Each structure stands twice: as structure tokens, then as C-alpha cells.
Amino acid sequence: MRAIVVSATGGPEVLTYTDHPDPELNPGDVLVDIAAAGVNFIDVYQRMGRYPLSLPFVPGNEGAGTVAAVGEDVRDFSVGDTVAWAGVMGSYAERTVVPASRLLSVPDGVTADLAAAVMLQGMTAHYLTHSTYEVKPGDDVLVHAAAGGMGLLLTQIAKLRGARVIGTVSTEEKEKLARQAGADEVLRYSGFSEAVRELTGSGVHVVYDGVGAATFDGGIASLRPRGMMALYGQASGPVAPVDPQTLNQHGSLFLTRPTLAHYVAARDELVWRASDVFGWVASGQLQVHISRRYPLAEAAQAHEDLEARRTTGKILLIP
Numbered sequence: 001m002r003a004i005v006v007s008a009t010g011g012p013e014v015l016t017y018t019d020h021p022d023p024e025l026n027p028g029d030v031l032v033d034i035a036a037a038g039v040n041f042i043d044v045y046q047r048m049g050r051y052p053l054s055l056p057f058v059p060g061n062e063g064a065g066t067v068a069a070v071g072e073d074v075r076d077f078s079v080g081d082t083v084a085w086a087g088v089m090g091s092y093a094e095r096t097v098v099p100a101s102r103l104l105s106v107p108d109g110v111t112a113d114l115a116a117a118v119m120l121q122g123m124t125a126h127y128l129t130h131s132t133y134e135v136k137p138g139d140d141v142l143v144h145a146a147a148g149g150m151g152l153l154l155t156q157i158a159k160l161r162g163a164r165v166i167g168t169v170s171t172e173e174k175e176k177l178a179r180q181a182g183a184d185e186v187l188r189y190s191g192f193s194e195a196v197r198e199l200t201g202s203g204v205h206v207v208y209d210g211v212g213a214a215t216f217d218g219g220i221a222s223l224r225p226r227g228m229m230a231l232y233g234q235a236s237g238p239v240a241p242v243d244p245q246t247l248n249q250h251g252s253l254f255l256t257r258p259t260l261a262h263y264v265a266a267r268d269e270l271v272w273r274a275s276d277v278f279g280w281v282a283s284g285q286l287q288v289h290i291s292r293r294y295p296l297a298e299a300a301q302a303h304e305d306l307e308a309r310r311t312t313g314k315i316l317l318i319p
């Protein structure tokens with residue numbers, strides 16, 4: 001099959017489009033013909049070596065497609081089913097194997113493209129708004145990079161839960177998208193914590209920060225007493241070590257650095273989050289903004305665009 005292979009970590013140029021052996025189907029696994037792979041920032045961190053993996057590897061943590069074969073002991077999936085996954089490596093390829101325990105059926109009304117686009121970020125937005133900090137009606141919520149893949153979903157889901165959403169973005173085009181997704185207020189990054197204070201008085205209940213280094217301190221300064229900083233990513237770089245006393249000084253704050261794997265480790269939790277997300281997509285309550293589809297061979301260009309802040313919403317690779 002054709003796949004992207006990383007043999008040495010580095011810039012986007014290390015994403016090599018090449019022939020690669022077909023994956024081996026073991027008991028409990030499902031072989032999938034991939035229709036689309038989602039591109040995520042974690043793919044960038046893994047490609048750079050910031051999140052180390054043993055080399056060589058086929059990148060890509062998310063995708064959807066059609067079941068081509070099932071291994072021994074697999075009861076819940078059959079050849080021809082449309083399925084999707086998140087948090088399983090090897091998605092930048094024509095085929096992959098996914099353990100049945102990590103695989104989800106895609107319901108009618110959700111295309112494979114949409115499923116690939118919403119699995120990882122949709123479930124992340126779900127746990128951040130339902131479990132990390134349970135957003136309640138009337139809450140003030142700050143969403144950084146509100147026009148990004150995560151940002152557009154977080155904004156919509158926080159609105160579904162009745163919050164007032166304040167978003168940050170870098171451009172006018174991104175502001176428009178964030179407003180279309182339901183953001184009540186949209187700010188630029190410069191001076192955002194002062195603007196948040198003006199809008200809210202005492203600050204926001206929760207900050208969802210996937211930007212990291214550039215926004216962390218301003219986010220801490222935007223929280224109300226006992227508010228929560230949910231630092232879930234670092235698109236601008238890692239956050240420097242934090243003195244716990246900072247949390248006291250800013251009002252007995254909570255700081256967490258969550259990741260999806262710990263919120264979908266149990267099968268019933270995985271199924272709960274995926275069913276909610278697919279249900280919202282099928283009913284039209286959650287719009288998935290796929291801004292661009294790249295041929296798999298152009299994975300390097302997709303990474304370049306994501307890192308250079310040129311993308312909005314979700315980008316996909318099509319094998």
C-alpha cells in the first residue's frame with residue numbers, strides 16, 4: 001500500500017509518501033480501507049519528536065473508512081461497515097488495523113469524511129466541556145484559537161450547554177467563522193485578559209487553552225476566583241513551569257493538563273462520547289467545518305499550513 005512514513009523526526013519534509021507493507025491483521029483487530037485521515041496538532045508534535053515515538057512510524061491518530069477484514073474473535077464489526085477511530089496510530093495510509101476495542105461504528109447520516117473530521121477533536125471538546133469542567137448555563141467560557149479545529153467544536157458545544165463564549169482569533173476571517181459557530185464575543189490575542197475583565201467583571205469560569213506558551217499567563221489572569229485553566233495543548237509552544245502559589249494569588253484557581261486518552265480509556269466512556277458527537281452531527285446541532293482536503297501525498301503541505309496558522313476548522317488527508 002501507499003503510506004506516509006517518518007524515518008527521522010523533523011520538519012514537514014520528513015513526511016515521506018512511499019510504498020509500505022500492508023498492516024498485519026491479528027486476533028481482535030479490524031483491517032480498514034481508509035477513506036479519510038484527520039490531521040491533528042499531535043501529529044505535528046510526534047513528527048517533530050516533541051512527543052517521542054520509536055522510528056520509523058506511520059503517523060496519523062484519526063480516521064474513518066470501510067471494514068475490509070476482521071480478525072479472529074471480532075464480533076461487533078463486519079466487512080463493509082463504516083467505522084472510525086481516534087488515538088490509534090497509522091492513519092496516514094491507504095489501510096490500517098485498529099483494535100476492535102478502539103473502533104466505533106459510524107451511524108447513518110454521518111459520512112466517513114465527517115466522521116474522520118470530528119472523531120478526535122469532537123470527543124476532546126466533549127470531555128473538556130462535560131468532564132474536565134462541566135459547562136453550565138450562564139457560564140462565561142474563554143476559547144482560544146476559536147476558529148481552529150478544536151475551537152469551532154468547543155465553541156458550539158459550550159453554546160449547546162448554555163454558556164457565553166468569548167473566543168480569541170488572529171484574523172478577521174477567523175473572527176467571522178468563530179461568530180458563525182456561536183461565539184458571543186471574539187477578541188484578538190493582544191490584551192485579551194483586560195478585554196475579558198471588561199466583558200465579565202470578575203473573569204471567566206473556565207479557559208480552554210490549546211495555544212499554550214503565548215496565551216497561558218493571560219488566561220490565568222482572565223479567570224474568576226476558583227476558575228479552571230484547562231490547558232489542553234501547546235500550538236505556540238510548551239508552557240513554562242508554574243509556581244503553585246500563582247494559583248493562590250489569582251483566586252484559588254484549578255489547573256489541569258488533560259489528554260483524550262485518559263477520558264476514553266474505558267469502552268463505555270469512548271462509546272458515550274462518540275455517540276453524543278455523532279448524534280449532534282447527524283441532527284445538525286454540530287457543524288463540522290472541513291476547510292481543506294489534501295491528497296495523502298501532500299501530507300507535508302498540510303502540516304506546513306497547520307503550523308503556519310493558515311488553516312481553519314478541520315483538514316483531512318485523502319488516500
Ligand SMILES: NC(=O)c1ccc[n+]([C@@H]2O[C@H](COP(=O)([O-])OP(=O)(O)OC[C@H]3O[C@@H](n4cnc5c(N)ncnc54)[C@H](OP(=O)(O)O)[C@@H]3O)[C@@H](O)[C@H]2O)c1
Binds near residue numbers: 310
Ligand atoms: N489534550 C487533548 O486531548 C487534545 C486533543 C486534540 C487537540 N489538542 C490540542 O488542541 C490544540 C488545537 O489543535 P487543532 O488540531 O484543533 O489545531 P488548530 O486549532 O486548528 O490550529 C492551531 C491554531 O492555534 C492558533 N495558534 C496560536 N498561536 C499559534 C502558533 N504560534 N503556532 C500555531 N498555531 C497557533 C492558530 O489560530 P489563530 O491564528 O486564530 O491564533 C492556529 O490556527 C493543539 O494544541 C492540540 O495539541 C489537545
